[in-house]
Amino acid sequence: MRISELSERSGVSVPTIKYYVREGLLHRGELTSPNQARYDESHLDRLRLIGALTEVGGLSVAATRDLLQVIDGDQRPELGDLMGLTLKRVDGGPGDGGDVSEEDLAAADALAERHGWHVHPGSALREELARVMAALEGSGFELTPEWLDGYADAAGQTARLDHDYVEGVTNLDGVLRTVVVGTVLGERLLASLRRLAQASEARRRHGG
Structure with a gap:
C-alpha cells in the first residue's frame, strides 16, 4: 500500500508516519521509485503499537523507541x-x-x-x-x-x-x-x- 493508504487505514497522518520513520520507531517501506515506497501490514501493525504506547500509555517518543528496539533486537x-x-x-x-x-x-x-x-x-x-x-x-x-x-x-x-x-x-x-x-x-x-x-x-x- 502507498503511504496515503497506510495513513487512512491507521488514522495516523502522513507527516507523523514520516516522523516515526525518521525517529526509528517505524521501519522504512520498500522503495518502488526514488520518491515512492510500498508499505504492508507490518507497518500498520507497528503504527497501532506505537499509538498504544504513546497515546494511551503516555510514553514519550524516545521511551517508545527504546522499547521497540528491545522488541526488534537480536538479543532477547x-x-x-x-x-x-x-x-x-x-x-x-x-x-x-x-x-x-x-x-x-x-x-x-x-x-x-x-x-x-x-x-x-x-x-x-x-x-x-x-x-x-x-x-x-x-x-x-x-x-x-x-x-x-x-x-x-x-x-x-x-x-x-x-x-x-x-x-x-x-x-x-x-x-x-x-x-x-x-x-x-x-x-x-x-x-x-x-x-x-x-x-x-x-x-x-x-x-x-
Missing part, C-alpha cells in the same frame, strides 16, 4: 529484565525524585518481606516504593498495616495474573510485545479501574 532479554526496562519508562520511571533515607527503605523492605517478595537492594523500584510511602506519611496520611497490606495483596494478585498471561503466549515476539504493552497499558488499566471502583464504592456507601 530475560522476562524479568524486560518488565524492569518497561517499568522504568512508565511515568518517567522509578528512581526520580531525590534520595530516600535508610528508615524509608527499611519500611519498604518490611512491607515486601511481609508479602514474601524478593527485592534487590539496588532496585530502583525499591527506592520508588520507599519514596512514595514517605511522601504519603509526610502529607499526613496514616499508613496503617491493614491499608498497606491490602494494596500489596492486590498488587501481588495482579502480578500473578500478568505472569500467567505471559506464560500462555508461546511465540517469543508475542511474549516481548505482551510484556511491553501489558506493562505500559496495565498501569493505566489499574488506575482507571481503581477510580471507577472508588466512585462506585462511594455511591454504594453514601448514595447520590
Whole structure:
C-alpha cells in the first residue's frame, strides 16, 4: 500500500508516519521509485503499537523507541529484565525524585518481606516504593498495616495474573510485545479501574 493508504487505514497522518520513520520507531517501506515506497501490514501493525504506547500509555517518543528496539533486537532479554526496562519508562520511571533515607527503605523492605517478595537492594523500584510511602506519611496520611497490606495483596494478585498471561503466549515476539504493552497499558488499566471502583464504592456507601 502507498503511504496515503497506510495513513487512512491507521488514522495516523502522513507527516507523523514520516516522523516515526525518521525517529526509528517505524521501519522504512520498500522503495518502488526514488520518491515512492510500498508499505504492508507490518507497518500498520507497528503504527497501532506505537499509538498504544504513546497515546494511551503516555510514553514519550524516545521511551517508545527504546522499547521497540528491545522488541526488534537480536538479543532477547530475560522476562524479568524486560518488565524492569518497561517499568522504568512508565511515568518517567522509578528512581526520580531525590534520595530516600535508610528508615524509608527499611519500611519498604518490611512491607515486601511481609508479602514474601524478593527485592534487590539496588532496585530502583525499591527506592520508588520507599519514596512514595514517605511522601504519603509526610502529607499526613496514616499508613496503617491493614491499608498497606491490602494494596500489596492486590498488587501481588495482579502480578500473578500478568505472569500467567505471559506464560500462555508461546511465540517469543508475542511474549516481548505482551510484556511491553501489558506493562505500559496495565498501569493505566489499574488506575482507571481503581477510580471507577472508588466512585462506585462511594455511591454504594453514601448514595447520590
